[in-house]
Amino acid sequence: MSDIKKVVLAYSGGLDTSVILKWLQDTYACEIVTFTADIGQGEEVEPAREKAQRLGVREIYIDDLKEEFARDFVFPMFRANAIYEGEYLLGTSIARPLIAKRQIEIARETGADAVAHGATGKGNDQVRFELGYYALKPDIRVIAPWREWDLTSRERLIAYADRHGIPVEKKKGGGSPYSMDANLLHISYEGGILENPAAEPEESMWRWTVAPEHAPDGAEYVELRYAGGDIVAVNGTPMTPARVLAELNRLGAKHGVGRLDIVENRYVGMKSRGCYETPGGTIMLKAHRAIESLTLDREVAHLKDELMARYASLIYNGYWWSPERQMLQQMIDASQATVNGWVRLKLYKGNVSVAGRDSESDSLFDPAIATFEEDQGAYNQADAAGFIKLNALRMRIAARRQTR
Numbered sequence: 001m002s003d004i005k006k007v008v009l010a011y012s013g014g015l016d017t018s019v020i021l022k023w024l025q026d027t028y029a030c031e032i033v034t035f036t037a038d039i040g041q042g043e044e045v046e047p048a049r050e051k052a053q054r055l056g057v058r059e060i061y062i063d064d065l066k067e068e069f070a071r072d073f074v075f076p077m078f079r080a081n082a083i084y085e086g087e088y089l090l091g092t093s094i095a096r097p098l099i100a101k102r103q104i105e106i107a108r109e110t111g112a113d114a115v116a117h118g119a120t121g122k123g124n125d126q127v128r129f130e131l132g133y134y135a136l137k138p139d140i141r142v143i144a145p146w147r148e149w150d151l152t153s154r155e156r157l158i159a160y161a162d163r164h165g166i167p168v169e170k171k172k173g174g175g176s177p178y179s180m181d182a183n184l185l186h187i188s189y190e191g192g193i194l195e196n197p198a199a200e201p202e203e204s205m206w207r208w209t210v211a212p213e214h215a216p217d218g219a220e221y222v223e224l225r226y227a228g229g230d231i232v233a234v235n236g237t238p239m240t241p242a243r244v245l246a247e248l249n250r251l252g253a254k255h256g257v258g259r260l261d262i263v264e265n266r267y268v269g270m271k272s273r274g275c276y277e278t279p280g281g282t283i284m285l286k287a288h289r290a291i292e293s294l295t296l297d298r299e300v301a302h303l304k305d306e307l308m309a310r311y312a313s314l315i316y317n318g319y320w321w322s323p324e325r326q327m328l329q330q331m332i333d334a335s336q337a338t339v340n341g342w343v344r345l346k347l348y349k350g351n352v353s354v355a356g357r358d359s360e361s362d363s364l365f366d367p368a369i370a371t372f373e374e375d376q377g378a379y380n381q382a383d384a385a386g387f388i389k390l391n392a393l394r395m396r397i398a399a400r401r402q403t404r
Contacts, residue, residue, distance in 0.1 A: 012036060016118045024143065025055070033060075033107075034057050045062055069098055070242040070244070071240070073097065075230050076333070084264070091281065092183075097318075113141055122270070127317065189274065209277050219346045221346055222234065222347065223343070224287045255350070258282040261274075286354065341361075366378075
């Protein structure tokens with residue numbers, strides 16, 4: 001790829017991408033465009049501009065994508081109640097297709113012929129980024145430095161930065177020993193003592209949530225209003241998707257909600273141990289299932305649950321832009337037309353419990369039928385006898401055969 005003239009680099013300004021920027025300049029002798037996405041990671045992104053300028057970058061993009069991230073990626077995913085391997089709420093996975101999309105847009109705007117990312121050759125992110133690139137611009141060229149260079153450790157990266165005068169944070173002494181990724185939905189932790197699955201995470205590792213045992217002794221209630229499967233108000237205050245997620249993160253973190261410690265199966269084949277904090281997402285999942293329990297037809301709800309595992313795997317493995325994910329999304333979104341109403345939740349010491357739910361216009365719950373009291377003829381209990389016999393017919397036939 002020696003004929004590459006311009007590359008759009010997904011650039012955070014941290015050690016890895018700062019070294020990558022200089023390495024690209026030296027290795028490919030090309031012009032670099034940096035792109036820094038603000039997706040709610042909670043850190044100042046503007047310093048990335050100064051770092052890029054010091055390395056001679058002339059085209060610098062720093063974009064606030066928080067609303068797009070919540071509206072077009074997180075909320076559609078939660079309409080599906082998506083969780084990977086029964087626990088993971090896909091916080092890192094769902095951010096990658098947005099970053100890939102914006103990189104390709106910038107490549108078109110600037111006339112770049114290649115894109116680059118800082119994902120390693122061992123992880124899922126390389127797959128997620130590159131599947132997105134190719135789905136959105138099939139002829140794009142991709143540079144993945146971790147698959148090309150010999151800078152295979154943090155020490156080598158720091159030595160390279162020192163040799164070339166690259167300004168980076170070396171994190172000597174008080175720096176975090178973990179590899180972390182944060183956005184508006186979650187923060188993840190890998191590496192360090194977490195590489196031993198038998199070791200309990202240190203309490204000092206957690207950045208967002210209070211320990212459940214140190215959370216307030218009194219429960220707090222929160223009421224969420226739904227329209228078309230999405231939260232549109234929190235405690236009576238209308239909010240945009242990004243504001244909803246930020247507010248639920250605040251409430252959940254206060255009460256120790258959303259900590260997770262799992263060993264997951266990466267798409268590239270290995271098992272990996274990771275810890276996650278997803279306070280707002282944990283609340284959203286509980287609430288969405290509660291409002292759907294009132295408003296979805298039984299078979300629609302069960303079919304959604306069957307499809308959810310496949311949908312979650314598609315997102316985890318990087319297939320957000322695939323035709324099968326988009327087809328599933330259309331089915332899921334169609335099911336949400338009647339998902340309207342409110343859910344009241346109780347937050348207490350790491351737990352989220354449903355304290356009430358109602359749908360004024362779309363509830364399928366009929367108290368006249370469900371009651372244990374006199375139902376005024378709304379349901380004829382004698383009808384159940386034929387229903388049961390017909391459903392037992394195949395088993396009765398099989399039992400008779402065995403008796404013979």
